Amino acid sequence: MALVLLTNDDGIFAPGINALRARMEKIPGLQVWAVAPDRERSASGHAITMYRPLFPVRVDIPGAVAPCISVTGTPADSAKLAIEAILPRRPDLVISGINRGANLGTDIFYSGTVAAALEGPILGVPAIAVSLDSLTSQDYSVAADFTAELALKVLQEGLPEGTLLNVNVPALPRSEIKGVRVTKVGRRVYRDQWVRRVHPRGQEYYWLAGELAEITNDRQSDVAAVEEGYISVTPVHLDLTRYDQIERLRGWELSL
Amino acid sequence: MALVLLTNDDGIFAPGINALRARMEKIPGLQVWAVAPDRERSASGHAITMYRPLFPVRVDIPGAVAPCISVTGTPADSAKLAIEAILPRRPDLVISGINRGANLGTDIFYSGTVAAALEGPILGVPAIAVSLDSLTSQDYSVAADFTAELALKVLQEGLPEGTLLNVNVPALPRSEIKGVRVTKVGRRVYRDQWVRRVHPRGQEYYWLAGELAEITNDRQSDVAAVEEGYISVTPVHLDLTRYDQIERLRGWELSL
Numbered sequence: 483m484a485l486v487l488l489t490n491d492d493g494i495f496a497p498g499i500n501a502l503r504a505r506m507e508k509i510p511g512l513q514v515w516a517v518a519p520d521r522e523r524s525a526s527g528h529a530i531t532m533y534r535p536l537f538p539v540r541v542d543i544p545g546a547v548a549p550c551i552s553v554t555g556t557p558a559d560s561a562k563l564a565i566e567a568i569l570p571r572r573p574d575l576v577i578s579g580i581n582r583g584a585n586l587g588t589d590i591f592y593s594g595t596v597a598a599a600l601e602g603p604i605l606g607v608p609a610i611a612v613s614l615d616s617l618t619s620q621d622y623s624v625a626a627d628f629t630a631e632l633a634l635k636v637l638q639e640g641l642p643e644g645t646l647l648n649v650n651v652p653a654l655p656r657s658e659i660k661g662v663r664v665t666k667v668g669r670r671v672y673r674d675q676w677v678r679r680v681h682p683r684g685q686e687y688y689w690l691a692g693e694l695a696e697i698t699n700d701r702q703s704d705v706a707a708v709e710e711g712y713i714s715v716t717p718v719h720l721d722l723t724r725y726d727q728i729e730r731l732r733g734w735e736l737s738l
Numbered sequence: 739m740a741l742v743l744l745t746n747d748d749g750i751f752a753p754g755i756n757a758l759r760a761r762m763e764k765i766p767g768l769q770v771w772a773v774a775p776d777r778e779r780s781a782s783g784h785a786i787t788m789y790r791p792l793f794p795v796r797v798d799i800p801g802a803v804a805p806c807i808s809v810t811g812t813p814a815d816s817a818k819l820a821i822e823a824i825l826p827r828r829p830d831l832v833i834s835g836i837n838r839g840a841n842l843g844t845d846i847f848y849s850g851t852v853a854a855a856l857e858g859p860i861l862g863v864p865a866i867a868v869s870l871d872s873l874t875s876q877d878y879s880v881a882a883d884f885t886a887e888l889a890l891k892v893l894q895e896g897l898p899e900g901t902l903l904n905v906n907v908p909a910l911p912r913s914e915i916k917g918v919r920v921t922k923v924g925r926r927v928y929r930d931q932w933v934r935r936v937h938p939r940g941q942e943y944y945w946l947a948g949e950l951a952e953i954t955n956d957r958q959s960d961v962a963a964v965e966e967g968y969i970s971v972t973p974v975h976l977d978l979t980r981y982d983q984i985e986r987l988r989g990w991e992l993s994l
Contacts, residue, residue: 490946497816498792519772524788525785525786525787525788526783526785527782527783527784527785527786527812527814527852527853528783528784528785528847528848529781529782529783529784529785529848530781530783530848530946531781531946532780532781532946535828535937535943535944535945536943536944536945536946537937537941537942537943538935538942538943538944539941556783556785558783558848559946562931562946563944566931566932567931567932567934567944573966576856580932585777588860590978591784591856591860591976592784592785592814594760597783597784598845600847604844604847624994627990627994628994630748631992631994632992635990635992638945641983642980645983647979647987650984656994659994661993661994662992662993662994664984664987664988664992666977666979666981666984667977667978667979675818675822675823676819676822676823678823679791681791681793684866685793685795686793686794687791687792687793687794687864688791688792688794688819688823689792690786690788690815690818692790695861713992713994715987716979716994717979717981717983717984717987718980719978719979719980719983720847720923721922721923722846722974722975722978723922723923723972723973723974723975724898724901724973724974724975725922725973727897727898727901727973727975728920728921728922728973731903731920731971731973732920734891734895736884736887736888736891736918736920736969736971737917737918738880738883738884738887738912738915738917738918738969
């Protein structure tokens, strides 16, 4: 029986992970566990906790069949601990999400959702990260159905070592979704990112704010796909090497 | 006059950033600023702070010519805020380090040092991340000298958009360093990662522990270069797309 770990960065009680859990529990022959942070931990990036203890606690989610466990740490902590210490064995698939809000372009570096999923390939397990492109929608049904289908495909076909699929779903009614597009990572640029204020005692401080700048993205990018109403599926890997620069740098003849 | 931002994840008072600052201040025609977290923030990954204010505070570092500023946030916060709001203009180069401890292989996903450097290319500025392969050495002079040379080369030659150089320096006397090798990102695997304990009140908890497993790494990898006594320089980029899987995934004919 295939074993699937669900995790996220919005916390174990978030509607996204619970919609996905309920959908995955309906698939015959799947054993599902949910292990996630005890509270919202968005924009955690790939932070891990070394000098505070991680307490896993069984939590009661109404209607849940799967064991549901909260962890006092980051998304990456939760996934790593689940894979290596909590689950009865190494899972066959890790799914992180369904995140409240898209994870597109270079924003995936900041994403706790993607970081938790990356613990899959880091530890040799295929993974899917899935996000809904809305901060307000409570309807995760389209994203859950598509993820269930994709999960079965990944369990059947496998993914190459060191790879995950980053999925973003437009917040549209099912009938308005135009289809599925396999994409590359696009670009997101923000403008006016910092708001400066002054504390009542005189010190200046800053809030990270800003809004998306309108830039043209390649039609084959994740950003463009979601804008155009397609579900975006991007293969992402662990190898950050920029191979095309190795020869050029060797030409610099660096020495001490 | 070229403007260079120094940042790190060990905090503004760490010896590594101050050795680098002192070395960079000696280069004629460079204007240097140091902006870094107010305390150690290792293993922060690319976390950013959205719902706590960031206070930048001018700090007094004995002997420093460069303005030195602490920030109440993560390494990525510090670099992003410095580039966009604190420095007199967008810098020409970001250097993150010198980190206490190597940042090699897939560990770079967890690295606050590399995350801070990545804010450079995310915001259109070339960057260098530099780490010394020792948790105890206080001698940052070899790493500082090499970084100064590399910085001048990058300022002169440029880097392609979206690229940084990840540098790791063996903790060896200068005469024992074998040279410089341009490398790819290697693999690091840990074993026995989790230590389970029981709290006096009965709850179980875990510490992230573990040690490096001995695995064979490609001779062209960053891991092998440092092991063999070479300074490793790895070109790293922002594009996480696994291009060779796009056609295969299109063959899955995914639909909703």
